[in-house]
Amino acid sequence: MSKYSIHVLEYAFVEEFPLSGLVYGAHNQGTCKLPYGYVLIKGNGHNILVDCGHDYAAYGKTLSDRFGVINWRSPADVLAEVDVTPADITDVIITHAHFDHMGGIQFFPNATFYIQERELSKWIQIMSLPRQFRWLMVATDPADILRCVALAEQGRLVSLSGDHEDLFPGVDVMLSKESHTPGSQYVVVRNDGLRESSDGYVLAGDLVYRDENLTGGDPDDPHYIPVGLATGSQTNILMTMDRMVKAVGGDRKRVIAAHEERLPGYYPSRITDAGLSIVEIALATGEPSAVA
Template sequence: MTAYSIWLLEYAYTESCPMGTLVYGKHNEGSAKVPFGYVLIKGPDTTILVDCGYDNRAHGEVLGRKSGARRWYPPRAVLAECGLKPEHVDHVVITHAHYDHMGGMRFFTNATFYLQEAELSEWISTISLPRSFDWLMSATDPADVMYAAELAAEKRLVLVRGDLEDFVPGLDLRLAADSHTAGSQYCVVRNDGLHNSKDAYVCAGDLVYVHENLHGGTPEDPKYIPIGYAMGSQRNLLLASEAMMQIVAKDYKRILAVHEEKMFSLYPSTTTKTGLRIAEIALRNGQSSLVA
């Protein structure tokens, strides 16, 4: 039984991400094309998005331009390629509060959002720091943090404390504290519905930028190498990598990394009329392919 269809949807990309950002220590190895994306998970009655992109206006536009983002499309255009509208999304998991994962919240007017309590409180603390700490804000839009607090007051934001099993059936949230950010979380899809799943995927947020973070370039003798852009502990990033790899029985291809260009060659994929790509990770019975 395959409970959910899963797609990775590209909504923009940059052609100039420094390798040293993607993989710690690759300081003199040039730059790479890096997609920006989110993961769409669709069951018979429920539509879930893991992360939601950003809004290419105001400070979101400034941060996108700094990243070299190109061909940005809003969720309405990206989801239209899947026959969906933003209003159809029931649940949005925010893995962490960086602008390119969280800044699109306003587009999803019917969704309930899930963010770690430690993530929100730490960013409220961080936006209060003196200007000399601005590096910590290099990928965070203060307006997104404030909007998350507004959603909390509207009872549309679930502030998760630690791990949360079955927030919808078969989907779990796991906290990776003090790693990429203070309260990064990843989302596990147990696609056979079993607790000891043999068909699990992990939506990794930015705990992994590229699969090289999981194998160090030698999948046959894997060595974890952290991402090059962490607000927290590199050691905790490696421990989170190990925890995620245990969930997928060490099959790194099941770690869904939205910034990994290779996702579109590891899985069947297509380029839509926007010039952006869709990777088809899993299809439930009766769901027709988006890439055939």
């Protein structure tokens, strides 16, 4: 019995992104497609998003254009492909505060948001640093931080301190401190509901960008390579990758990276009329496929 349906929904992409931006040290190894997406976990009366994309407006548009993001579609358009509206979203787990993960807060009027307390407070601290530290803000929109604080005033923010098992039944969030960002978190879905799950998936946020981060390009004798962008410790990222792989019993394909362009080839998927992919990671028992 699977409790949740899990879909990775692409909402925009970069056509040619330097591989070295994703796999640490992969200099002069060319470019790849970089999809931007969020993950819908549906079941048990919840429509949970892991991250919420960004708005192609204001500074979100500026950052988008700087990274070469094209073909942006709104959450209303993207979620319609799986028969969900933004108003139906009950909960949003923010893996970290980069603009393409947290820049869509305003699209989800009924959702409660979950972020690590450390992620929020440390970004406020980073925003307070002198101008010469602005590289740290390379992918952060200050307006998103303000919107996140506003959620607290509205009673719609849950700030987490560390790992949290069963945030929803069978859904754990795990802190990866001082890694990709100060307080990144990733999500483990134990889809059989068991504590020692044999049907687990990890939704990795930006702690894994591509397969090479988990395999080193050698699946037969794998080693971990950090992601290409981090403000924290690369060692912490490698330790987190190992925790992730162990959480899915060593099956690396169950560590889901929404930025991995090859993901639609690993699971049932389809391309929408807008030219964006929908990847069906899991289906709750009895649910019809959204990609057939």
